[in-house]
Amino acid sequence: MKYLGSALVAAVCLSWAVQPGQSYPLDYYFETKLDHVAASQDNRTFMMRYVVEDKFYNDPVNVNKSRPILFYAGNEGDIYSFYNNSGFMTKTLAEQFGALIVFAEHRYFGQSFPFDRSVAFTAPYNTYLTVENTLEDYIQLLKTVKMTWGAEDKAVIAFGGSYGGMLAAWIRMRYPAEIQGALAASAPLVYFQGAKTAASGDFSEIVTADFNNTYEDGRCAKGIKEGFTYLMDLKTRDADWAELGEVFSVCEPFKSADDIQNLYYYLGNGLNYMAMTDYPYPSSFLQPMPAWPITEACKAFADVAPQEPEPKNGSLGALSEREKTVLTALKSLSDVYFNYTNATECTNYNDTEASGSLDAEGWNVLACNQLAMPIDFGSADSMFITELFNETQYAEDCFTKYGLNPYYSWALDQFGGADFQKDFYDYSNIIFSNGELDPWRAGGVYKFVQFDLPFYVIRGGAHHLDLREPMPEDKETNVGWVRDQETQLIEQWINEYQSRVAAEKITFVQ
Template identity: 35%
Template sequence: MSSSLLCLVFLFFTIVAEATYSPGGFHHLSSLRQNKKASKSKPKLPFETRYFPQNLDHFSFTPESYKVFYQKYLINNRFWRKGGPIFVYTGNEGDIDWFATNTGFMSDIAPKFRALLVFIEHRFYGESMPFGKKLHKSPETLGYLSSQQALADYAILIRSLKQNLSSEASPVVVFGGSYGGMLAAWFRLKYPHITIGALASSAPILHFDNIVPLTSFYDAISQDFKDASVNCFNVIKRSWEELDAISTKKNGLPELSKKFRTCKGLHSQYSTRDWLMGAFVYTAMVNYATAANFMAPLPGYPVEEMCKIVDKFPRGSSNLDCAFAAASLYYNYSGSEKCFKIEQQTDDHGLDGWQWQACTEMVMPMSCSNQSMFPPYDNDYEAFKENCMSRYGVKPRPHWITTEFGGMKIETVLKRFGSNIIFSNGMQDPWSRGGVLKNISSSIVALVTKKGAHHADLRAATKDDPEWLKEQRRQEIAIIEKWISDYYRDLKED
C-alpha cells in the first residue's frame, strides 16, 4: 500500500502509509469530496440554531483556559413540555447540520416522548471553531481538541440549558452514531449524573489497543462483497494487479487518466487506488436497505448493485474496467458527472480536525490481510508515529482511550459499574466488528442485526424499511421508554 494512501472517517488514522480513518462514517478521501454536489446542499432543518459560550479548557485554571468560543447547537421544542425528557445528540467530527439531517430517528420518536431535541456540535468542527478556521492548524491550538474536552462541553451545555429552561428535573438521553456513538456511550459512563441513558449506534469503542483483530475492518467489507457475489469479490481483488501493471508502464499515468475519466491528468498512480478503495469502503458502510444520500446518493443495498454491474461484464473483461464501473455507482449514481476530480480535494463537511485526533488519542490500528479483496498491508506503528511527529510535532498516545474510558475486558468491567446503554450494530457495517456485540448486563444491551449498515437505525423511518430494521427501532424505543418511566418513578419516590 502506498505511502500516499488516505483512508477512512467516525474514527481513525492509521499509517502504513498515510491512512486516515474516522468512524463518523466518512473516509477523508477524494471519494467524499468528489460527491460535494450531492451532499453539500443543506435541506432546511426543523431546528433553531443557537450558540453557547464555552470555555476553551475545562481541565486547567490558567488564564488562557478561560478563553470563550461559541459552540453551535440545534434545538427543537415543538413537542416538549417543561419537565419532559431531553434527547441530546453528541456531535461527531463534522458539521452538526449534516448529522441532524441524517438522524431522523430522534425526530420520529420526539412526539411519542414529548421530547426536546438538541444536537450539539463538536468543538473544532463545523462552525464551532475556538480559534477560527485559519488558526487551528498548530498543536498549540489543536491541543484543545479531544474527546474529553468535547464531553465536558456537552455536560456544561446540557446543565446550562436545563437551568435556563427551569427544567432541571428533565431526564436526558444521549444519542450518537459512529464517533458520536462512542461519545454517547462514554458520556453515560463519565457523566451518569447528567444523562440517564445512551443509545450508541455503530460505536467501535473496541477498535483500540488491539482488542479486536487489526484486519477486522477490511475483512468485514470483503465479506459484504463476497456475500453479494463471489465473482464480484474476486474481480475487485484481481483489479489491483492490473492497476499496478498499468502504473509501471512508460505512459501509465496518461493511460490511467483516460481509463478513469479524470478531469485533469493524474500526478500519482495511487490516486486511482485511493479512489477505488474509497468507493468500496464507503459503499459497504452505507449499504442501507433503502435509497439514501448520506455519503453520496445511492440506491438501496448499493453493494449488491455494484456487484450486479461487475457480474454483467462478459468473461475475459478487464478486472480494472469492472472495478471502475462498480466504483462509478458510488461517484456518479446520478449520471451527471462527465469526468472525475480524483486529485482535487475539498473538505465540505469540516472534517479536517480528525487527523489531529487520530494522531493523538484516537489511535485505531488496522491492517489488511491477503484474504481481503484489498491490497494487503501490515500495521506500521513506527511509520504512523513518525508521520504524526512530522505533521504536528506530537506523539500518539495509543493506550490513552482504553485508560480513560476502558475497553479491555469490557464485559467484566461494565457489568460492575455501567448501566443504561444500548449498543446497536449492523453486521454489514465494517465498524461493527469493533463494537459491543453481546449483552453485558440487563441494562447494557447489544442490538445486532445481520444486514444493518452504519448507524442505519438512527436514520429516519421510511415506508420501505425492512422488518428487521423496524424491530430494532421498536426495541430501542421500548428500552428508552423504560429508562424514562423508571426515572420518573424514582423522582416521585424521592
C-alpha cells in the first residue's frame, strides 16, 4: 500500500467480508480496561466483541472428548471475517476435538472501538492501540469465557494468520500457563529492523518470482517491470496522459505526475495482494478472483515477448506501439484482481491502498508505534521500481499523521527474533507455517529452532492456506499433509495438559 506517502508496502493482513446466506455463531461483548499497562490507575473501560461457537463443545456425543478451547487471536478486521475463513479450526478441528471456538475481536477494529471512530486513530486516543493491551484483552477474555462455559480445566490453543499469527505466537510466549500451544500461520514475526534472517527486499523478490514462474522466459514479470518503467517515464509526458488514461479506463483524468505515481502504487499493491492470495480455487477476499489468479492474470502477456524497455525519456507525442502493447497487457493482468467480475466501471488510481475491504488505518497506527516493517522494493531482478524504505521520512510521516514515533525494534526487544534460531530456543508448543508463494514468508520462521517449535513451508501455498477450510483443490499443494502434522501436534499438547490437570485433581483428592 502507499504507506503514509512513502514506500509501496502490502499490509500484513487481509480482512474479508461476511458472506450472505451463511449462518454465523452469536457475538458477545466483554468489558475490558482501556489501559492494562499504565503505571497510573486508569479505570476507563470499553466493550470488546467476541464470537463463540459452542455446538461441538455442548454436543453430548463429545462428552468424552478433550473439548479444548480453540482461540483465534483477532487481527485488523471485523471478527466475523476471520471466522468465515478459518474452516480448519472452526470445522475440522472443532468437530474432531469437541472444541469450544472463540474468536476475539482486536481493539480498534470491527465493533470494538474504545472511542468514536472519527477520532480513535488520532492522538492521543490512538496510544491505547498496542500489542500489550491487545494480548491482555485476550487473556482477560479467556478467563471470562472459561467461567461462563464451565471450561476452567480445558486446554487453550491459540490460532492466527498473518498479524493474527504473530499475536498467537506472542500470547503463547508471554502467557505459557494460560495458552498451551499456538498455530502461527504466515506470521512475519521477524520482519523487523535488526533481524538477521529477514532481508528487506525479500518480499518483493517473492512476489516477482510468483509472476516470473508462469512462463519459462519470465515474460510476465518482465512485462510488468517494462510497464512500470513506462509509467515512470510518462510522469514527465503530460501530453500522453489522456491516452494513458484511456488505456487504464481511469475514473478521473491524470492531472499531475503524482497521479501517475499513484497509478503505480495502485497496480503494484494489487499485484502484491494477488500473490498473497494465489489459491488453487476461486476466492473472494479483497476482490473476487479465479483459481490460481496469477496464472490466469499472466495470460495477458502470453503474446508479449520480453524485451528491454524502450522509454521515450520525456519526449512528447503519442504512446509508442510497444508502450501501448505492454500497458494494455498490464491493465488486463491487473483486472484479474481489480475487476474479474466486470463490476467496476473505471480505475480509481487514487485508491493507492488497493485493499478493498482491508482495515488499513488501524494497522498504520500499530506500525507507526510498535510494528513498522522496513521493506524495500525493487532490485536488478525485481519487477518493481526501486523504492527503498526511508526510515527518516517514515518517522516524520507517522508523527505528522498520528503523533507517534516508530519503535522499530519493539517486537525483537520484547520477544526476541534478531536471531530467531537462538532467541526462540526456550519457547515451546508453537507451530510456524508459511506458504511457499506468500511474500510474507520472507519475515517468517522458516528454519529449524528445536523440536518443540516445528516449522512448515507449504508447497504451492499462499497466505495462511492451512487455516482455511480443506478443499479438494488442496491436492495441488501439500497443505493436507501439513494440516495432518498440525493436528497431531495440537492433539498432543491438549492431551499433555489434560493429563496434568487430571493428575492434579487426583493429588488434591488424596
